[in-house]
Amino acid sequence: MSYNLLMGKKGIIFGALDENSIAWKVAERAYEEKASFILTNTPASLRMGKIYDLSKKTKSIVIPADATSISDIEILFDKALIFFGGKIDFILHSIAMSINIRKKLEYPCINYDFLKKGWDISAVSFHKIMKIAWDKKAINKWGSIVALTYIASKRNFPSYVDMSDYKSYLESIARNFGYFWGIKEKVRVNTVSLSPIYTKAAASISGFKDFLYLSNKLSPLGNASSQDCADYIITLFSDLTRKVTMQNLYNDGGFSKIGINECLISLKD
């Protein structure tokens, strides 16, 4: 199904790895909606994953870039501006990694070197990408920038460990950079707060399957799938949401607004 919502729009999608990636689904849906885009991920991810299958399928090109490296991002944007012969319209940031989670360290016992790395990859990379795009004036008026987040930024989910704090930081970046993009370039910046999704990154979270099950059971509409997520992000890249900016938007089946209900009480019995 296609509505041609992104006809003529060009973008960069960060973070597609394999068909479970949210960025992968966004790329597929953006392609269906007639967008052109560049796929990017770290060289290591490009080797591990199947991104070239995606690029073939979506007639897009792949440019490797480590999103924590200023020079990599600069090269990426330079190439993008040349490739498209002009500015782009949208960016998806779907990048998150916590070594502390992988190493099964609990929140009070995290390692601070891992923390610095995880923060740089999961949060600061979003600032770096926008800074380079800003310096190069790479985004068209009424463009749209989206980063993915999770409600652990607002409430405690112990299994998200330090990722919770990165997501708070990421959402803060969206608000703060969003102000400047808004006043100077009429570009909007938002974060989308998703249901948990079983991606490669999520697989490293201990007890993730229980987590997924509970989240689904407690969400009045069930978990939003990566497909649901992609559909929603398409609307944020389209021209129909031009005045929505600096927001954190829940696409979570209602999970964020539930309290104690029969479903929760029934768990107890």
Place this chain on the structure above:
Amino acid sequence: MSYNLLMGKKGIIFGALDENSIAWKVAERAYEEKASFILTNTPASLRMGKIYDLSKKTKSIVIPADATSISDIEILFDKALIFFGGKIDFILHSIAMSINIRKKLEYPCINYDFLKKGWDISAVSFHKIMKIAWDKKAINKWGSIVALTYIASKRNFPSYVDMSDYKSYLESIARNFGYFWGIKEKVRVNTVSLSPIYTKAAASISGFKDFLYLSNKLSPLGNASSQDCADYIITLFSDLTRKVTMQNLYNDGGFSKIGINECLISLKD
């Protein structure tokens, strides 16, 4: 411009009066996106306004109904189910009225009879509409219900007087009824929090033009117009936002996320 986003969808739009009404723009955009719908408003509003011009333009029918009257709403839904030969997919609630505002009463001095009336019209009507739709099982799976609100529900805007409290109540209804719609019928319920818009209702607010000017100046992307608002609501009625529910969504040019900035400081000089 049309994406056929609402192809095959049927709905009821409450609250169109004249071409400045937000509901009016939503109707125009919904028509462009290929929806069929019924327009409704109170008999008095139908006489005062130009709704029949809109119904002609959008090939829709008009059914008068006072949204505070259970029997009126029942008749409306009965007729809608017959007219469409089945259930509907979307509802827009764009109804708000405060006699206290019209009478220029300040918040500490409101009249409680006016309050009861304003609350019933502006907030309880939303519950009543959903209750009748619920009882009659009138909404298709994955349907979408939207009510319009303003940030005065969260912060103090003295010129909104008692309307601020109605909007808090309205947003609460969306969350609470949204839970039941979600678990039983897979229907979503959201409120959209808009920039101020110069409608007939707004005209009764004292100092509204200054208000509009300041809001526009302080919003990084400027105020969202009723056109912007209509575009956004189309995405919420479409199949692309199926898992978004029980949310209060700002379409406000970023106003809700600003603090003290140069623009505010410059006012001072």
Place this chain on the structure above:
Amino acid sequence: MSYNLLMGKKGIIFGALDENSIAWKVAERAYEEKASFILTNTPASLRMGKIYDLSKKTKSIVIPADATSISDIEILFDKALIFFGGKIDFILHSIAMSINIRKKLEYPCINYDFLKKGWDISAVSFHKIMKIAWDKKAINKWGSIVALTYIASKRNFPSYVDMSDYKSYLESIARNFGYFWGIKEKVRVNTVSLSPIYTKAAASISGFKDFLYLSNKLSPLGNASSQDCADYIITLFSDLTRKVTMQNLYNDGGFSKIGINECLISLKD
């Protein structure tokens, strides 16, 4: 234990019924902290409850008043001003009632006559009390007004039915009246959002004991008791919190900030 935190302060406490009432504990603690106050409740509640035991214990007087009746509240404030020989310093609003809950009606099936009554008692009464106090200039500079609320105002708790919406409205009143009290009289207005507490009113909520159990289990510090609640409210009446206003303050053992954790996951097994 006493810190003399309210030495010389005078107030009115609405809503004490029996020793399970939160207002009862607040009165006891306020007395220990050296406040003088008037106890008030409806004539019917005065008959049913044990308020005269409390008044004896706390050397306070009882003045009957229906908090939905403007004339009752006027008489109450007139008497208070005479009794104290001057203005008062604090007010506690601990009033809530839902006939829909008592009648075991679910949220989508509420009765609108009951709704009007419940809204008037549980929410509008707070406005009425402040309006009369405002008109009579009955509150000293740096006075403090507190109303009690519950997190059902922000998220869905189906068993709170229409009380959820009243609490949203109540919190909105606090913000909006708080602005006027602040600028004109240097008086602060806040709501305190509590853990569930097994009061007479709570007893009418279906499944309240399960609810209480779960809330306690999920709150990192356990539920706040009515004693904890009273202690907290004392700080809000004291001179140590003079610049805290228009806030909704959680005294809930951390419940409002939890997501999915081991305790929740363990329920599932």
Place this chain on the structure above:
Amino acid sequence: MSYNLLMGKKGIIFGALDENSIAWKVAERAYEEKASFILTNTPASLRMGKIYDLSKKTKSIVIPADATSISDIEILFDKALIFFGGKIDFILHSIAMSINIRKKLEYPCINYDFLKKGWDISAVSFHKIMKIAWDKKAINKWGSIVALTYIASKRNFPSYVDMSDYKSYLESIARNFGYFWGIKEKVRVNTVSLSPIYTKAAASISGFKDFLYLSNKLSPLGNASSQDCADYIITLFSDLTRKVTMQNLYNDGGFSKIGINECLISLKD
């Protein structure tokens, strides 16, 4: 004036520099309320500031520690446990520094080495302090940990530059560590969000005086002073707020809840 609210309580206060520091006022008030405590700051700050005047005045000792250094914090807690002959009851974190602000760099142009340093000092230090306290089991049951923050964590204040993001991160740490402290040790963790205050750190923010003026004018009760702030923090260290945890609490004269009002409109004229 003293209520003996902290009689018998022991703590550590981070961040007092001179008599404009918020931590300085907290120390003075804690002393009046009969607490014993250790003052700490970096060796450089100890040289620059007047902390020994404060220690004399409050009969406290000074232990130098760089709050980004694990070994410094370990030594500090070891000494504290010996000095007090047992666990402590409260911690104040009042530490914030942004080189990007000092260097007058705007948000889109920040330097990432400065960022790493600022983040470590202003936010991660709070995690480090709690981690060492956690490992050493240094805090008594029902202890209280407070960090200071600003509303720039939630909305955009361009002059706060990267400090805004640090404060978001800091508040997130409070929530996440607060969960563990709660379930294991019955200790609470909160952040207090203050009015702007003219401290040494604030002096480096460009246009801070205009900022202070506007904030004061727009806050219904005016800005909270450092004295107001200290009073409030005393209540959070006392036994009267035992069930308040994982919260971000505004002590800001109502600033956080204002929208567009006459005062704002009058600026325009």
